[in-house]
Amino acid sequence: MSTHERFQIKDLDDLRNKLEETGVDLPLSQDLSVLLKPWSIGSKTVPNRMAIHPMEGCDGEDDGSPSALVYRRYERFAKGGAGLLWVEATAVTQDGRANPRQLCINKQTLDQFKNLAVHIYKNSLPVTCAEVSNSPLKPYTVIQLTHSGRYSRPAGKPAPVIAARNPYLDVEGLEYHIITDDELEQLEDQFTDAAVLAKEAGFDAVDIKACHRYLNSELLSAFTREGNYGGSFENRTRFLLNIVDKIKAKLGDTIDIAVRLNAYDAIPYPYGWGVSREDHHIPDLTEPKKLIKILWEKGVKIVNVTCGNPYYNPHINRPYDIGFYKPMEHPLAGVKRILQTGKELQEAAPEMTVIGTGFSWLREFGAFAAAGAINDGWFSLAGFGRQSFAYPDFPRDIYKQGSMIRSKCCIACGKCSEIMRYGGKTGCVIKDSAVYLPLYNECRQGKPVLVSNHLAEHV
Numbered sequence: 371m372s373t374h375e376r377f378q379i380k381d382l383d384d385l386r387n388k389l390e391e392t393g394v395d396l397p398l399s400q401d402l403s404v405l406l407k408p409w410s411i412g413s414k415t416v417p418n419r420m421a422i423h424p425m426e427g428c429d430g431e432d433d434g435s436p437s438a439l440v441y442r443r444y445e446r447f448a449k450g451g452a453g454l455l456w457v458e459a460t461a462v463t464q465d466g467r468a469n470p471r472q473l474c475i476n477k478q479t480l481d482q483f484k485n486l487a488v489h490i491y492k493n494s495l496p497v498t499c500a501e502v503s504n505s506p507l508k509p510y511t512v513i514q515l516t517h518s519g520r521y522s523r524p525a526g527k528p529a530p531v532i533a534a535r536n537p538y539l540d541v542e543g544l545e546y547h548i549i550t551d552d553e554l555e556q557l558e559d560q561f562t563d564a565a566v567l568a569k570e571a572g573f574d575a576v577d578i579k580a581c582h583r584y585l586n587s588e589l590l591s592a593f594t595r596e597g598n599y600g601g602s603f604e605n606r607t608r609f610l611l612n613i614v615d616k617i618k619a620k621l622g623d624t625i626d627i628a629v630r631l632n633a634y635d636a637i638p639y640p641y642g643w644g645v646s647r648e649d650h651h652i653p654d655l656t657e658p659k660k661l662i663k664i665l666w667e668k669g670v671k672i673v674n675v676t677c678g679n680p681y682y683n684p685h686i687n688r689p690y691d692i693g694f695y696k697p698m699e700h701p702l703a704g705v706k707r708i709l710q711t712g713k714e715l716q717e718a719a720p721e722m723t724v725i726g727t728g729f730s731w732l733r734e735f736g737a738f739a740a741a742g743a744i745n746d747g748w749f750s751l752a753g754f755g756r757q758s759f760a761y762p763d764f765p766r767d768i769y770k771q772g773s774m775i776r777s778k779c780c781i782a783c784g785k786c787s788e789i790m791r792y793g794g795k796t797g798c799v800i801k802d803s804a805v806y807l808p809l810y811n812e813c814r815q816g817k818p819v820l821v822s823n824h825l826a827e828h829v
């Protein structure tokens with residue numbers, strides 16, 4: 371029996387039965403009206419509760435400016451009707467790019483980012499509930515600022531910059547540069563300069579990316595690092611908090627600050643963040659909760675909660691079921707874990723706009739889980755990643771017909787991530803196949819099936 375058959379959900383009753391069988395408890399609501407209700411972030415209005423997560427296409431121009439494919443992606447998102455669009459990982463320095471086509475914001479590329487923001491606003495028609503449907507609304511936009519740290523590949527070859535050595539993640543034979551405290555201080559300024567440019571470009575918020583084991587995320591778990599940025603909680607969060615302070619000092623409230631934050635790395639202590647010291651399979655959110663409270667006090671308005679490391683334990687972040695190998699756990703258990711971490715962080719900072727991650731695997735039922743979770747106060751907004759590649763107009767269908775259409779949904783096959791790992795330009799190979807199937811076939815040719823080491827241990 372294929373994994374596809376094993377994990378398929380037929381209808382809502384079937385999902386309810388499977389939740390019961392697997393002992394997973396998720397709030398579900400067939401009434402989706404809450405998803406169309408506006409939300410306030412400070413003085414700004416988000417037209418509805420559906421967010422497009424940052425989804426990198428690895429398809430920018432050599433200098434880091436958006437290409438035609440990037441424009442196409444955001445036009446699809448904008449037309450789809452989501453209330454909040456989170457622009458993908460955008461490097462603040464050339465050497466911090468995760469691939470030679472990653473977006474990069476600087477003085478030379480600024481005009482292109484201005485054009486991208488205009489293109490988004492021009493093409494958007496966010497859906498919203500009847501009470502506000504007469505007012506002209508635009509989507510709320512966030513741009514994700516990043517340094518790829520140990521996963522930097524600015525010229526297509528690994529050029530890792532790390533916070534500390536890590537026996538689980540270090541690859542034998544690779545030369546690692548441990549970033550110095552002085553370099554980190556300079557990088558704080560470079561993030562701040564990028565935030566200034568993001569404001570000029572016209573985005574509502576900048577995200578200081580702190581997830582998925584890129585540099586800022588690695589620093590949060592730098593227990594073994596010496597100096598000002600390692601060891602204690604205060605030191606490990608210093609880089610992130612200094613950037614928040616520096617952006618606030620320079621820009622005040624003229625741009626909002628957001629953080630895409632890992633709540634749980636699933637890497638053993640003392641190398642993982644948000645993990646139980648005894649068993650890294652179990653989250654311990656004491657520190658992430660402490661951090662989200664501090665972020666709120668410092669004026670950060672949005673936290674988008676995520677988990678895991680896409681290179682080491684990819685399905686902690688992206689529950690998966692169709693493909694070349696079996697996932698290590700029932701995807702519903704993974705969905706529950708990631709949603710639960712968001713819920714706990716929202717409880718720790720009730721006034722923060724918290725965005726939940728983990729809905730795409732559920733296909734059309736993701737809308738029921740999103741509405742149920744928002745109704746029950748788990749999060750403020752629901753974010754969709756792979757689903758937005760496959761089915762960018764799902765908010766419009768929810769608005770028009772009160773549900774998502776199954777045949778348009780993401781099937782959690784993992785091909786969009788596979789393309790990334792093969793070094794190609796990515797999107798949905800299945801539902802946007804005219805563009806991405808040829809790109810998938812091209813980059814896969816002659817290459818072995820990719821299975822992460824961590825997963826291979828479990829299958």
Ligand SMILES: Cc1cc2nc3c(=O)[nH]c(=O)nc-3n(C[C@H](O)[C@H](O)[C@H](O)COP(=O)(O)O)c2cc1C
Nearest residue numbers: 423424425426458459687728729730754755756786
């Ligand atoms: C192809 C691809 C690109 C991604 N790019 C980013 C990114 O630029 N920044 C980020 O924080 N997460 C990125 N992610 C992670 C997603 O935002 C999201 O957390 C993940 O897909 C899980 O959500 P989902 O179940 O809705 O897909 C990416 C994921 C995929 C598959």
